[in-house]
Amino acid sequence: MATLQCRVVSAREQIYDGEITMLIATGSEGEIGVLAGHTPMITLLKPGSMRLQTPDGNEEVIYVSGGVLEIQPKLVTVLADTAARAHDLDEAKIVEARQKAEQMLANQSDSVQTNAALASLAESVAQLQTIRKYRNRA
Incomplete structure (x- = not known):
């Protein structure tokens, strides 16, 4: 199968740099699969695996x-x-962050706090889903 080069970089570090045969991610318009020779494009990514x-x-x-x-x-x-x-995600810390976000939502007093709590809750849910996907493949 044909390969392509892949680089995954965050603000803090390079996570991956090497050859792949396929990438699957969730873009702004839905899930996308990428193989060698894919049409050039740019898309925003949603939180997730x-x-x-x-x-x-x-x-x-x-x-x-x-x-x-x-x-x-x-x-x-x-x-x-x-x-x-x-495999580097800490499930206990993520569960704790989720509980804090849920508490913030329950005790909301303004829209800024509500938005922060919703963002934190969405991130923790996406991280937990990633852990579960990883465990199912390992």
Whole structure:
């Protein structure tokens, strides 16, 4: 199967740099699969898991909190707000963050707090879904 180069970079670090056979991510218009020779495009990413299939048949699961996906025929670049490999996510901390966000929603006093709580809740839910996807593949 044909390969393409892939780079996944967050504001803090480079998460992945290597060859892949396929990338699956959730863009602003829905889930997208990318193979070598894909039509060039740029799309925004929604928070959630991104799957990279490597030439040796392994799959890498990465959580992204959002960002930009740029596709070229032989190169895919992901510029993520934050990103982490699924196996590096700490489920206990994520559950705690989710509980705090739910408490903030219950005790909301203004729209700024509500928006912050909703964003935090959405991020924790997306991270937990990424962990579950990773466990199902491991």
